[in-house]
Amino acid sequence: MSATTADTTNQMQQEETSSQILFYLNGSRVVIEEPDLDQTLLQYLRTTAGLTGTKLGCGEGGCGACTVMISRYDTVEQRIVHASVNACLCPLYTVDGKHVITVEGLGTAKNPHAVQQRIALLHGSQCGFCTPGFVMSLYTLLRNNPNPTEHEVEECFDGNLCRCTGYRPILDAAKTFAEQAWKAGTTVNADGTATVRAAGAAGSGAEGCGIEGCCRLGGDKKGEANSGCCRESEAGGSGCCRESEAGGSGCCREKNGEDGCCKKTPANGADAETQSVIAQFKKYDAGSELIFPPFLIRYAKGTTALDGSEPQRRMLAIASGSSEAWCRQFFRPLTLDALLALVAAHPGAKLVAGNSEVGVEMRLKRSRFPVQIFVNDVAELQHVREAADEVVFGANITLERFGRELAALEAAHGSERTQAFAALRDNLRFFAGRQIRNVATLAGNIATASPISDLSPVLMAAGAAVELAAAGGRRRRVAMADMFTGYRRTALRADEVIVGVAVPFSRPGERMRAFKQAKRRDDDIAIVTCGLRVRVDAQGRVADAAFAFGGMAPTTVLARRAMAAATADGGAAWGDRAVLARLLDAVQAELRLDYGVPGGMAEYRAALAGSFMLKFWALTQADAAAPAAAGLHAAEMDDGLGAAHEGRAVCRGRQAYASVRERAVVGRGVAHASALQQATGEARYVDDMPPTRGELHMALVPAAHAHARILGIDASDALAMPGVVRVLTAADVPGENVWNIFADEEVLPTTHVHYAGQPVALVVAASRRAAQDAAQAVHVTYEALPAVLTVRDAVAQGALFGEERALRRGDVDAALAAAPHVLAGESYCGAQEHFYLEPMGALAVPRGEADELDVYASTQNPTETQMVCAAALGVAASRVVCRVKRLGGGFGGKESRSVLLAAFAALGAHHTRAPVRAVLDRDDDMRTSGQRHPFLARWTVGFDGAGRLLALRMHVFSNGGFSHDLSVGVLERAVSHVDNCYRLGACEIVGRIARTNTQSNTAFRGFGGCQGMFLLESMLCEVAAAVGRTPEALRRLNMYRAGDTTPFGQRLDDWNVPLMWDRLAASADFAPRRAAVDAYNARSRHRKRGLAMLPTKFGISFGVKFLNQGMALVHVYTDGSVLVAHGGTEMGQGLHTKMAQVAAETLRVPLAAVFVSETATNTAANTSPTAASASSDLNGFAVHNACAALAERLRPYRERMPDASFARVARAAYLDRVSLTAAGHYATPDIGFDWQAGTGQLYFYFTQGVAVAEVELDTLTGAHTTRRVDILMDVGRSLNKALDIGQIEGAFAQGQGWTTTEEFLYFPRGPLFTQGPGNYKIPSAMDIPRDFRVALLEGLPYEGLKTIYSSKGVGEPPLFLGASVFFALRDAVVAARKQEGVDAPLHMESPATPEILRMACVDQIVDRATIPAAEKEGKVPFAVRI
């Protein structure tokens, strides 16, 4: 034994160790002897503690659904620290000595915490799956700071994603806790409660005329006091907003016999409720929160009683009892000596700090680390030491603390000395979300050696060094410039630990900046990141420079040629334009990437390197004239509109809708019926159901090839693993191994696989982990076959399904020949992942007799789930009941693809006779569940000089994936929505579906409609450019008029788009803002603003006629309560709430008397999927019909007992043997379209809307901000205005994501690249419009609308309006190209990622970054859009 090893062994022997962890959970002490070392805190909470309020959304720190608060006593800072943390990445053992608070620790639905109550009542919870995470983030903020600013409130959600709400209501609810009044309409009362008077609050809607900016809703469109119409002062005369259209007095209500303008005075029929909305919130009392247990302070300080009456905090040393454990041995030292001794004694042990890297590696790469040492509790690694010329930061201080320390140093020493500190803080601002920053550490970031680390480039450029220590007192320093020795390799020796990071103070004349560009601004890893430093002498000449880049090589690199260029000629003047030119030349020559470089985006990354250099040069000029001399504005150079993070504008939202006068319950903006359950974590989703006795778990065995013949499946190794019960293959399907409406998919494949990731076999085991481990051990041999992925390749190869859908009108050839102008081109829009926060899940529970089976599923389609499960098992459908309590989001993704997973669970249950739970991890879900269809259009269009469309021939191709699924329906809707809102002239629109080797693309909110509209709008922009007009001018010019017919022959009677277009143009000040945008663009070189106005019409009905039916079953009980069952599922859209409103209205009972429990196939049989935005229409009428029948039966009793309660009435009827149960059915009349003949009515009606979007684009990086969006939506007479506003905002955000940040990519050989939130980016709270105004069109008679209470479907129609952001960005790009003198027509495909946007803003940097076609030839790109 060497001396050193002997020392360390002695050292360890001196340490007393413990194998128990002790912590507090929601105020109660928990002690675990020898905890499961592989268990995360999330797994412990959900399975062992039964606290299922904390959700599993991704398992990789990317969604925030698992957020909890962990409080600890920090012995170095000597204070209690409360931190929001991702429980999914938190090893259970790390909570020793801490207090964990989960959503259950705050309140209950009956007695909610103020945070839970406000989010629930202000509509911040739709599906609710994200809600506990948001609650905990806000709660943590308030625990640290009971009086946050609005800005701090918004920023606290930078690690939380929501897919339903569009964030606005969550932000509004949260801002009621801010110091500033939330909105003009919010008053914070003396007792801490808040009174809100604003539209959109729970309870009802505010009074307004439906025009955005209405003075009655706090807007700036003011009339004279009490004079009535808010447009009065602008319009003159009577002032009625409809005057110009209606003629005469103009009032829209006039014909109803009312006296003039409906808004004449508040007293004019207005009821008190609709004058203002008042929500009384619970008081937020910081003093009454769960305390931090004093014992834990003593425990942390090591001052607990030595007599053994209290446990001592000791070094943890735990050995796993399980031979299958991934971590067999674990240590948690408390001192550096002990740590170093452990490292010496266990070569190869994995150090774990924040676990944000290690945890992800274990989950996604399935890396195993048998020996782990947790370092974050070592006090010596937590110190910050200040010396004369540097500061040494303890290696394992959290990034949150690192940021605070940097800020304090900047404040103490001034900016001249702290240039590096400021630059580090710049990059920390956009580093992950705060749940990660609260645990992740400096050393963890450096030791990971990621080539896209955000800190390493800054540290390297700053001249920082890493302090390393090993046992035996060995210490050394390694300069950051020498730290990285290869891809993810460092100079760290096996026995060394990073103990500190020394960052020098800046010297005189030094300037430093950091830049980062990611796909999404918040919570995203970098595409390129850098730290750039220059030092100039007293004469302004460059003394030295350091430029470090991440994302440009396998390691963080110094751009040495550029550094040399800066100091060439003995140091030129930094302000000299020639220096800039040299720098750009050098950096772009040096940092070139190969076309197929890992990570892709070779050209964009090279362009970013140049752009950052340009920004740096301009921003660091001491001589303000230098940038101006170079034609640059320093103010435009800051990091992508991020400027100061702190300065980012707070989001404002305004919602406008008129009061409901005519109905008691229907129309009112009551909150989602389950909102409080969701906000308190009480709401149960499939995976929250407690385990039943003998329950087993299922994992899928994914196909390794995109297309292959299966040669053999060997499950012997898997079956030998502990806990494994069965491995199922196609041979184990006892019934039909075929499913899907076209019967072209196997439940499990027999001979071939058709996409990478396709489930080939299923493993059933005692635990989820055992099943997943065993799935890896199932060996499948294949013969690989050729595969096609992209729609373009499929079209080129003729790989198409047989169906064709065509709409033809007029003689297109003749019209094209006669048209003054003809243009041909292509439009494309990419796929979109649903990213419902709750991954797919199903639980099949055999009843143990007569083949009966209950299937609990997260599905929009209970009936198909029931039928496919029954068919696969070979039993009658009557034996299978599918039950759906709620979904954590569906958006179409759980309309058909969820069925297969339920069938898998059913198969497992059938073979094992035990309950089987099949819940997918996020990556499995994204690999198998199908997406929104990408679409390609090839068009030829004829038009006149004004841009009037005269003829269109468009061939539309969708990428259907490997099977039909719902692709034909999606294609039909796409083809029938190509016209959007325009007269096309003679037209021929022909659609086909490409058959590719990807997962089967499926329904997604909008169902092809938005793709169809996008394809045309994209074309329209190119036509507008050709005639030199704006797209808006062409949109208005070509817009349908009432009475026109569509290409499928449907007459537009209920046609409000022109009216809404003109109203919104006025209320959103489109014309003056267009001028303002142009003026801004004329003076701004590197930031351009863009403006776009976009209409939409969306046909409501299922394309398949028989699906247009709804059913309901209503029971009235003798206590006066009402139970409603209907065919629709609750997935966040508030369907159950609306159905309860319909029932309450029809039965004339209070809303509270009505309850909707679940959707189940034994109470609502043969149901249509909850889809097509038609569920309220279909089920609403069914509920109404059932309730009307009941009301009729009860009528005599009500007449006889006019003053009796409903309970007494019901009881009287019951005693008379009157049935208090009624079924209701409804079938949509009139519809039915024959695609072959082109006859019949395709849609029952159209939901319509218009949006205006304004953006600001950083043309150097492609980053953008959506400055403002105005939406005016016609949803008929809404069943619930607040819920409908929520649908509009949520759908808009999804449409915005679809066309901007959400890029769905495959590796060219077949597997999916974007498999989770790490590389697939849905919009975050900071991406939504900074100013978001939504109004409902009100006051129309809707005489022809034969829907339930004249309401219109709303779920899908607003989604396309999100594309207004895309078109506004396109407008900004056009301005940038114009400035650079680029004449070539702009062809821009969706999504407009920062990469697409930057590369479209052609300039010298882009030219230099572009890889010549010859160099690309024969090379395969890293990833492809399909």
Ligand SMILES: Cc1cc2nc3c(=O)[nH]c(=O)nc-3n(C[C@H](O)[C@H](O)[C@H](O)COP(=O)(O)OP(=O)(O)OC[C@H]3O[C@@H](n4cnc5c(N)ncnc54)[C@H](O)[C@@H]3O)c2cc1C
């Ligand atoms: C959702 C998410 C977002 C992220 N976003 C970003 C981002 O924006 N920018 C970015 O740069 N990174 C990002 N990361 C990566 C990661 O969070 C950081 O690299 C983080 O700093 C790692 O720190 P940690 O303490 O969690 O490290 P851990 O995961 O605990 O450890 C990482 C490595 O460091 C080693 N290590 C830890 N401490 C020491 C020590 N004292 N001495 C020697 N070795 C040590 C460990 O052994 C391990 O190899 C993100 C990660 C996630 C999950």
Ligand code: FES
């Ligand atoms: S589940 Fe933990 S962040 Fe998504």
Ligand code: FES
């Ligand atoms: S409510 Fe946020 S994800 Fe559904």
